[in-house]
Amino acid sequence: MKKDLEQDMAQDSVRGEVTLGRMLREARERKGLTPAELAGRINLDARLVESLERDAYEGLPDAVFLRGYLRRWAPMLELDESRLLAALDRAEGPKRSERASARNVLPGTPVQMDRPRRSLPWGWLLLILALPAGYFASTYLPESGLLERFLPGQESITPVSGEPRLLPLPPPPSLGDPPPPLTPPLAEPMPPVESNATSPAQSAPLVSSAEAPVARLPALESPAEPEQDSVAPGAVVLRTSGAESWVEVTDGTGKRLVYDTLKAGAEKRVEGKPPYDIFLGNASAVEIMYEGKTVDTRSHRRASGTARLSLGK
Amino acid sequence: MFKQIRGIFSTDLSIDLGTANTLIYVKGKGIVLDEPSVVAIRNDGGQRTIQAYGTEAKQMLGRTPQNITAVRPMRDGVIADFHVTEKMLQHFIRKVHATHVFRPSPRVLVCVPVGATQVERRAIRESVLGAGARKAYLIDEPMAAAMGAGINVDEARGSMVVDIGGGTSEVGVISLDGIVYSASVRIGGDKFDEAIMAYVRRNYGMLIGEATAERIKKEIGCAYPSKELLEIEVRGRNLSEGVPRSFTLNSNEILEALQEPLFGIVQAVRNALEQTPPELGADIADRGIVLTGGSSLLRDLDRLLMEETGLPVLVAEDPLTCVARGGGKVLDLIDERGSRLFALE
Numbered sequence: 001m002k003k004d005l006e007q008d009m010a011q012d013s014v015r016g017e018v019t020l021g022r023m024l025r026e027a028r029e030r031k032g033l034t035p036a037e038l039a040g041r042i043n044l045d046a047r048l049v050e051s052l053e054r055d056a057y058e059g060l061p062d063a064v065f066l067r068g069y070l071r072r073w074a075p076m077l078e079l080d081e082s083r084l085l086a087a088l089d090r091a092e093g094p095k096r097s098e099r100a101s102a103r104n105v106l107p108g109t110p111v112q113m114d115r116p117r118r119s120l121p122w123g124w125l126l127l128i129l130a131l132p133a134g135y136f137a138s139t140y141l142p143e144s145g146l147l148e149r150f151l152p153g154q155e156s157i158t159p160v161s162g163e164p165r166l167l168p169l170p171p172p173p174s175l176g177d178p179p180p181p182l183t184p185p186l187a188e189p190m191p192p193v194e195s196n197a198t199s200p201a202q203s204a205p206l207v208s209s210a211e212a213p214v215a216r217l218p219a220l221e222s223p224a225e226p227e228q229d230s231v232a233p234g235a236v237v238l239r240t241s242g243a244e245s246w247v248e249v250t251d252g253t254g255k256r257l258v259y260d261t262l263k264a265g266a267e268k269r270v271e272g273k274p275p276y277d278i279f280l281g282n283a284s285a286v287e288i289m290y291e292g293k294t295v296d297t298r299s300h301r302r303a304s305g306t307a308r309l310s311l312g313k
Numbered sequence: 314m315f316k317q318i319r320g321i322f323s324t325d326l327s328i329d330l331g332t333a334n335t336l337i338y339v340k341g342k343g344i345v346l347d348e349p350s351v352v353a354i355r356n357d358g359g360q361r362t363i364q365a366y367g368t369e370a371k372q373m374l375g376r377t378p379q380n381i382t383a384v385r386p387m388r389d390g391v392i393a394d395f396h397v398t399e400k401m402l403q404h405f406i407r408k409v410h411a412t413h414v415f416r417p418s419p420r421v422l423v424c425v426p427v428g429a430t431q432v433e434r435r436a437i438r439e440s441v442l443g444a445g446a447r448k449a450y451l452i453d454e455p456m457a458a459a460m461g462a463g464i465n466v467d468e469a470r471g472s473m474v475v476d477i478g479g480g481t482s483e484v485g486v487i488s489l490d491g492i493v494y495s496a497s498v499r500i501g502g503d504k505f506d507e508a509i510m511a512y513v514r515r516n517y518g519m520l521i522g523e524a525t526a527e528r529i530k531k532e533i534g535c536a537y538p539s540k541e542l543l544e545i546e547v548r549g550r551n552l553s554e555g556v557p558r559s560f561t562l563n564s565n566e567i568l569e570a571l572q573e574p575l576f577g578i579v580q581a582v583r584n585a586l587e588q589t590p591p592e593l594g595a596d597i598a599d600r601g602i603v604l605t606g607g608s609s610l611l612r613d614l615d616r617l618l619m620e621e622t623g624l625p626v627l628v629a630e631d632p633l634t635c636v637a638r639g640g641g642k643v644l645d646l647i648d649e650r651g652s653r654l655f656a657l658e
Contacts, residue, residue: 043625045599061600064463068601068627072615 020087021055027077028053042072055091063092235271236278236311237289240264246281252312262286274312283307325420326409327640328402329457330437332387333479333502333607335367335401336637337409340644344634345409352401353383363397366404375522389499390426390481391433395440402444421446422640422647424457426481428497452643454478454636455485455495458605461639462629466490471593472600475582475618476636477608479503482578484585486593494588498581502608504574505530512570513549517560521549530611533564536575537613537620564612575614579621586622601625605635 028038028049035053036046048069051060060066066088074081238247240262249258251272258270264285270276280286280297282305288295290311300309329336330350337346348367351374355364364381365373373383386397406419421441425434434451441449458476459466466472467490476483479502486494506526513519513526521529525547533543543564551558582602586594602624604615609632619626629635 042601042627043619043623044601062463062465064603064629065600065625065627067630068603069625072627 018087019055020084020091021053023079023084023087024049024073024077025053027079031077038073038076041076042069044069057091063088066092234274234291234312235269236276238262238268238270239287239289240266240285241287243282243285245283245285246279247286248279250277252276276311278307278309278311280307281305324410325422325644326406327422327424327457327637327644328405328441329424329634329637329640330387330398330402331478331480331607331636332385332390334633335405336634337405338634338637338641339409340641344637346405347634348405350387350401351383351385352397353377353381354397355381363400363404366401374524388480389503390478390497390501391429392436392440395436398436399440399443402440406444406446418445418447420448420450420644422450422452422644424454424636424640425451426478426497427453427455427483427485427492427495428481428499450643450647452640453485453492453495454481454483456487456492457636457639457643458483458629459485459487459603459639460642461635461637462603462605462632464603470600471589471596473582473585473589473597473602475578475602475604475606475609477501477578477604477606477611477614478636479607482581482606482608484581486585486589486597488593488596493590493593494585496581496585496588498577500574500577500581501606502527502530504577505534505571505608505611508574509534509567509570512566513562514552516566517549518552519549519558519560520552521547525549529562529567533562534567534571535564535612536568536571537616538565538568539613571611575617579618582618582622586624598624601627604628605632607633 028035034046035049039046039049048060051057052066067085070084070088071081073079074084236249238249238258242264244261244264244266246261247258247268248256249270249272250256251270252275253273255272257272257276258268260268261281262268276290278288283297283301284305286297288297288311295309295311297307297309300307302308324342325340327338329338332350335346335348335350336344339345349371351370352366353364353370353373355362357380364370370383373381374385375383377383384394384397386392386394386401392398406421410419423437423441425437429437438449438451454476455474456466459472459474462474464472464474464487466487469489471486471488471493474483474485474487476485480499481497482500483497484495485492506523509526509529510521510523513521529545529547533545535543541564544561545563546559546561548557548559550556586597589597602618602622604618604626605628609615609628615626615628618624631638
């Protein structure tokens with residue numbers, strides 16, 4: 001009997017017509033069972049068997065359950081388990097994908113509030129690229145002065161301890177420049193740049209414009225021109241040791257020659273028209289040489305550690 | 314920091330750290346490791362070194378000389394020997410990543426019995442982190458088992474899963490991605506083996522080892538009387554004579570031997586059904602109870618539960634790997650839906 005059934009179904013499958021429902025119904029009828037009896041053998045409801053036999057999968061349990069039922073029925077009905085499961089897969093295939101897509105648009109689907117963390121490897125890649133860039137920036141930018149050029153406001157923050165007069169942002173260039181008509185196009189776009197004398201990008205346009213203020217030029221040269229080794233008369237050399245210090249130097253014409261923080265161990269030479277008005281933010285860290293002699297700043301120091309003095313009067 | 318960088322070169326793992334077997338599921342690759350949770354330790358004058366892991370060590374169980382002990386670091390589903398478990402996990406995680414140049418540091422999801430205490434959970438978490446994981450998630454076994462069996466846990470329908478493992482049996486009722494009821498009894502394959510050993514000693518006056526008891530259980534063990542009578546010939550030591558002898562056992566005897574642990578499991582399922590809210594109970598009665606875990610392969614165990622509860626009971630496909638596969642599905646969903654779902658810790 002089993003053989004007949006198998007042959008029958010094999011023929012059906014060749015024609016591509018055999019369905020799970022038909023397999024079940026034929027096998028059940030051959031065994032002389034009612035749907036209720038077949039379902040009752042594994043404590044199920046008869047309706048489930050009926051809808052399976054009709055190939056109506058709406059409202060039936062998940063595939064995992066159906067497969068479990070079929071595996072139990074297969075020996076009872078003397079059917080091949082793998083054939084039953086394969087038939088179920090064929091029938092379930094379209095149904096399952098329908099159900100999955102339905103679930104995706106279900107209004108109750110939880111909406112993820114957190115940002116997905118899938119992009120982690122890309123984050124690392126970016127970080128790996130950013131590391132050399134950061135190294136370049138920290139190594140070359142402070143030296144070249146590019147950083148200050150892009151962040152002009154920062155320099156007024158460091159030095160001002162106890163000296164409220166310096167707190168306001170750098171004054172507009174026209175205030176400090178006695179010959180304002182000489183520098184109309186250049187002074188406007190780069191107001192606070194006076195201290196950045198070493199920036200090559202900046203010095204180029206200044207020099208090329210030829211009519212730039214004479215007072216500015218000495219400030220431009222300092223470390224870039226090593227041939228001026230001997231201390232020229234009237235030059236002031238500022239040397240910091242141990243700690244950094246804010247330094248401001250104005251010459252006799254009222255021109256500001258230095259307006260900057262000197263790093264520890266730095267040396268700066270300025271030339272201008274005496275007398276010089278010098279303000280040091282951290283006086284104990286700065287040594288001043290004027291006309292080849294060390295200037296004693298101790299008598300000028302204030303309680304806050306700053307010092308203001310005049311040279312060359 | 315370094316763990317995170319190494320994490321790029323690691324694959325996420327889901328580990329079913331079981332009493333009997335440890336399974337590791339890797340995203341996209343499936344089950345890549347299935348080895349007994351056994352470690353052989355060599356003790357040379359106070360210095361302990363690890364001789365073998367997994368399958369190799371299991372063959373040594375009960376067959377070791379004095380200076381080697383084959384131990385099972387997990388007992389009753391939880392860590393009994395913290396240090397050895399950590400070493401074993403480390404070995405397995407490395408084995409899975411054998412082809413990688415870098416030392417792996419994966420995200421690891423471990424399935425723990427619902428009955429595990431906070432201290433035991435912490436021990437498992439520390440072991441996993443100690444084994445080099447960059448992040449450790451813990452998930453309750455019934456949830457992982459349900460997902461691994463293929464149940465749609467996000468529906469508003471109750472499903473009951475009974476995961477019968479080596480050390481514990483877990484019963485869980487799940488609905489809407491959460492566990493409604495769960496219970497754990499410390500009965501599993503190990504208890505079956507012990508029951509068989511005790512039965513043989515009592516009725517035959519013979520001593521058999523754990524490995525032999527397990528073989529008897531796998532070959533002729535059954536949970537419900539059947540028409541077919543199976544027999545097996547085994548060898549053990551006769552207690553009165555003190556010499557090895559061979560004798561024959563049949564499946565009805567084993568059924569008798571297993572009565573006590575089986576009753577414990579049936580009782581746990583009944584309790585769960587009693588405690589389940591009625592709506593979910595109706596769903597379970599409609600569709601049935603799903604069995605997972607290696608011990609659910611015991612012959613006719615589903616039949617026993619079906620007769621005892623009057624509900625449909627079915628064994629999931631590939632029940633041994635359900636928990637590990639379910640953990641893998643959860644790992645996939647963590648990225649999508651965050652780690653607060655699925656009762657993760």
